Amino acid sequence: MxxxxxxxxxxxxxxxxxxxxxxxxxxxxxxxxxxxxxxxxxxxxxxxxxxxxxxxxxxxxxxxxxxxxxxxxxxxxxxxxxxxxxxxxxxxxxxxxxxxxxxxxxxxxxxxxxxxxxxxxxxxxxxxxxxxxxxxxxxxxxxxxxxxxxxxxxxxxxxxxxxxxxxxxxxxxxxxxxxxxxxxxxxxxxxxxxxxxxxxxxxxxxxxxxxHSHDYSVWQELKRYFDIGTLMAMDEQLRSVRLAASGEGWRFVRAELAAAWAHSRLAEVLGIFMRTLGKYCGFALGLRYRYLPLSLRRRLSMHAFFWSES
Missing domain, CATH: 3.90.550.10 (Spore Coat Polysaccharide Biosynthesis Protein SpsA; Chain A)
Known part of the structure; x- marks a missing residue:
């Protein structure tokens, strides 16, 4: 060693x-x-x-x-x-x-x-x-x-x-x-x-x-998942692998909801729904990034510098 x-x-x-x-x-x-x-x-x-x-x-x-x-x-x-x-x-x-x-x-x-x-x-x-x-x-x-x-x-x-x-x-x-x-x-x-x-x-x-951890807002989650959706759209191999594990995201949401409920955090339950909606919208937009103008891609991305080279 x-x-x-x-x-x-x-x-x-x-x-x-x-x-x-x-x-x-x-x-x-x-x-x-x-x-x-x-x-x-x-x-x-x-x-x-x-x-x-x-x-x-x-x-x-x-x-x-x-x-x-x-x-x-x-x-x-x-x-x-x-x-x-x-x-x-x-x-x-x-x-x-x-x-x-x-x-x-x-x-x-x-x-x-x-x-x-x-x-x-x-x-x-x-x-x-x-x-x-x-x-x-x-x-x-x-x-x-x-x-x-x-x-x-x-x-x-x-x-x-x-x-x-x-x-x-x-x-x-x-x-x-x-x-x-x-x-x-x-x-x-x-x-x-x-x-x-x-x-x-x-x-x-x-x-x-x-x-190492981050406390993302709903908007930040949307931007992060826009980048993840873009990743899947750009990398065909990863996209095909992702399809083999469909439902993993929903398993996370169900488990997160159960944890929030167990801690009697009703406000957190609402936050989970909002963050999940942000993730879904960001991911869906990322998958379709090719149809979006460059200015909007930069606005939606957590890594705007990436698009300055596009």
């Missing part, structure tokens, strides 16, 4: 991350063993992010904001860390928990078939009920493993993962051509599907945890 950690690069994508960096830098400093490098790719922050990263002694690579892309920037890290065997990707607002998180995240790579491992994401201490439920639903305490044979039955759940807190075997990532770059988001699930198709294995490792 010590040798594996020494062949690992941790990559963090940042933009005006000053509020998040104290906790994240402390978590990185608490690692009991040194990694090959910690690389921050910063999109020209105009706060103190760059100075804080440099003061901590980590590598800093700056890009223009116009150059950023979820897949594109992570592929840049793939090039900059060409001498690493494993790459761990974090977002600035995902803070690993405990000193052994990296050891647990890398442990499944003892199996040579494993190409991708993603960890458990926990809700913030002040998270709303909806925020906590979403994390508990999508990141349960039970480990999970999937391969190509699981796609027909499990569909999108077989490729679910999150680049906010995930590790990759670099050779496998390079084998599939890196992350798709012409997607508004979901480059993690798209590459997971391609890895499974090449015979690799995806693992969910709940022993490795990071605090």
């Amino acid at each position: 010590t040798q594996r950690i020494g062949r690992t690069s941790i990559v963090v994508l940042t933009l005006n991350a000053q509020a998040y960096l104290p906790a994240l830098l402390a978590a990185l400093a608490a690692l009991p063993q040194a990694v090959q490098r910690v690389l921050f790719i910063d999109s020209s922050s105009d706060d103190a992010s760059a100075a804080m990263i440099s003061a901590a002694g980590h590598q800093l690579h700056s890009i223009q904001r116009s150059e950023f892309g979820h897949g594109k920037t992570r592929n840049l890290a793939l090039e900059l860390c060409a001498d690493s065997e494993y790459l761990v990707y974090l977002t600035q607002d995902a803070c690993p928990s405990g000193s052994d998180w990296l050891m647990h995240l890398l442990q499944p790579f003892e199996d040579d078939a494993v190409a991708l491992v993603y960890g458990r994401q926990l809700a913030r201490s002040n998270a709303s009920l909806a925020e906590r439920f979403a994390r508990e639903f999508n990141y349960p305490p039970e480990a999970d493993r999937s391969m190509l044979a699981d796609l027909p039955m499990r569909g999108i759940k077989a490729v679910y993962c999150s680049n906010s807190f995930a590790a990759y075997r670099r050779s496998a990532l390079f084998e599939v051509g890196g992350f798709p770059e012409r997607l508004p988001l979901g480059e993690d699930m798209a590459v997971a599907l391609r890895m499974l198709q090449c015979g690799h294995v995806r693992v969910y490792q709940p022993l490795s945890c990071a605090v």
Whole structure:
């Protein structure tokens, strides 16, 4: 395990991350063993992010904001860390928990078939009920493993993962051509599907945890699901896999409603209906993004920068 950690690069994508960096830098400093490098790719922050990263002694690579892309920037890290065997990707607002998180995240790579491992994401201490439920639903305490044979039955759940807190075997990532770059988001699930198709294995490792959650408004949920609908429209392979798991969204809604009812949160029940409506409308619009003017796509997207390149 010590040798594996020494062949690992941790990559963090940042933009005006000053509020998040104290906790994240402390978590990185608490690692009991040194990694090959910690690389921050910063999109020209105009706060103190760059100075804080440099003061901590980590590598800093700056890009223009116009150059950023979820897949594109992570592929840049793939090039900059060409001498690493494993790459761990974090977002600035995902803070690993405990000193052994990296050891647990890398442990499944003892199996040579494993190409991708993603960890458990926990809700913030002040998270709303909806925020906590979403994390508990999508990141349960039970480990999970999937391969190509699981796609027909499990569909999108077989490729679910999150680049906010995930590790990759670099050779496998390079084998599939890196992350798709012409997607508004979901480059993690798209590459997971391609890895499974090449015979690799995806693992969910709940022993490795990071605090990372968002309390989205109805409008934000609509925008997020517009991007998800666009993802499905753009990536034919993911779209076909999604159809194999139809009903998963409704299972989430039913479980969320049951949790709100159990806590006697009637106001939360109304909020669930409103957020579900926002998700449905956003997703439906995203599937039909080709019929919308570019100005409206930018308005509806949570990642408007994506459309500036379209």
